Amino acid sequence: MTTRRPRERGVTIEDVARAAGVSRQTISNALNAPHRLKAETLERVTAVIEELGYRPDQSARSLKSGTRRIIAYPTPVDDPANPNPLMGGFLEAVVAAAGEAGYRILLVRPRPGQSQEQALDELIAARTVDGFLLSDILRDDPRVAHLSGAGFPFAAFGRTTPEHPQSWVDVDSVQGVIDLVGLLAARGHRRVAFLASAAGQPWMDDRRDGFLAGVRRHGLAGHEYSVPGDDPGEIVAATRELLSGRVRPTAIVAGGDWLALGVYAAARAEGLEIGADLALVAFDDLPITAFLQPALTTVRLPLRRIAEALVSRLLQIIEDGVTPQAGLLLPGELVIRPSVGP
Amino acid sequence: MTTRRPRERGVTIEDVARAAGVSRQTISNALNAPHRLKAETLERVTAVIEELGYRPDQSARSLKSGTRRIIAYPTPVDDPANPNPLMGGFLEAVVAAAGEAGYRILLVRPRPGQSQEQALDELIAARTVDGFLLSDILRDDPRVAHLSGAGFPFAAFGRTTPEHPQSWVDVDSVQGVIDLVGLLAARGHRRVAFLASAAGQPWMDDRRDGFLAGVRRHGLAGHEYSVPGDDPGEIVAATRELLSGRVRPTAIVAGGDWLALGVYAAARAEGLEIGADLALVAFDDLPITAFLQPALTTVRLPLRRIAEALVSRLLQIIEDGVTPQAGLLLPGELVIRPSVGP
């Protein structure tokens, strides 16, 4: 253990009370229940608070009140070679939404040798946070089961199995992809392919379901191709194979923009022009796709709305004790660009 | 104000003490100074702690000890249209490094109408955190001046003006770009261009300096082109102009991978083949560039080492009260790929 330098103490409620010539409680009331003070006292106290730069000590307040005003977000264990490019934007939106309500986001991850559940338990037992925000939810996510069982407040970006209805928010991937397929059908495409990654993301299944539903609805011939993982090389290779097959599809629905990037590369290698020889649509709207030629038709994730919905649901549980009994499905925004063809 | 549901209290040190038949302090010692206990007592107490699932209340501990084991990271105010794609990776690395030492990262941002300094002051006055981690440092960053003046622990990813030596960590962009230019010189390029963005990032100046130094050292003809902002459209347009000029450079040094993406698009539009008609090198190594054809030669940011250095320096200040009097300059890793040509 290293020596710990004692942090110098700041100005306390006692100091303010003395300076203002009133009691501690009056200062506390000035901040937490101003209506209890006589207008004149309030004014004087507020001035002293301002002058001394007093802020209630967060720890003392938490200890007494039992509330921390902190939300934990377990950072997804990201493949460093392939970090989620939307992570920054999502966090930004979450921090903004939480900050609006006076909450802050604490990033956590299990220490080495610790399971995800143990990491959650530690935070609960130490009363470090008021609730959890989860993302990258698996179909049968142990974290959801655990928190749900412990009765601890949380909100999840993504659905688990629908057995026990939790407080989740998700994007309507199914409808989004149906819309994409509709777009292709309207342009006369009959033979379309779905490019999926088998990396195990549950939303990929939804997107696949959307594809199948769309294909059925419009009476198209739909085939599904799967890439083993998220590795760029693999994606390009698999797509080239798909494009050089005997009966080439005239359109591809990529399960995500990341996969679509591979299609651009593969098409160029095969001498096909996207938007002319091959229609391409995808999902996510990564900012980086703005550089693609032709620009990519895709479904934009409403990150801001997702974050707001997650935070608002979580705070409802934390502050009002009301657990929403149903999830919230948010529509993606269809962004039509030239890659889908004329 | 909304009603607040009182959080049910968990198991306290008192409960454990009673169950183990010893005093509070012995439990406290078992966790904070185990060597003080008789081996036998320690074993018994540890068992009871385990059994009851006891974790010291974070707030109570903080209140008494004055230390929070939390580091604040003010999230950069990101352009939502162009979020930093490396943000996720950087945060991941920071969370890992901090977690290793038992610290957690608290994301903060100023509330509406609050200045950055005010937001910092609030956290300091409320004793919510032990220190700050800053990134996206400006040449004359008000946050650095403020924290430095207040004597509050912080570590910065990026340098300010060198007047007062602070605890910073940065990437040696100058040397990195010099290396890139050297690569081009070795391949016989004489006319090279530097593509910069005028969005105001201070590290862009370093990269420019590196370019100028490299060009001087190798006796090349170097020209500098500037894009007004980080908008993809603007980048492509500016690059096309540069490529269609009377005397076209044979090589381009892009100030960042993001800019290089524009060069790929512009080159294709101009019918130039990168790696053959035009050499291209850049800086950052965004994961997304793995899809580019030909693959991009670039300098990889050592995010993990940066995060580790930042955290280790910050903890030195927090725990030992030792403020490093000099910055740390980390080398980038030159990653040579086909875009630079044969």
Next chain:
DNA sequence: GTTCGTGATATGAACGCTCAAACAGTTTTG
């Protein structure tokens, strides 16, 4: 004129922990 409310402020206790000091027991020391 005592009682009763009511609004404004004050007081004591408690939240759960760790620090400093005190306390027994045992061993070492001059």
Next chain:
DNA sequence: CAAAACTGTTTGAGCGTTCATATCACGAAC
């Protein structure tokens, strides 16, 4: 062999809040 030193443990206090309750002044009601 008494004093000193060490070991392992306990006790009392206090960190800075807020909650519940008490106090006080003052006018309204009977």
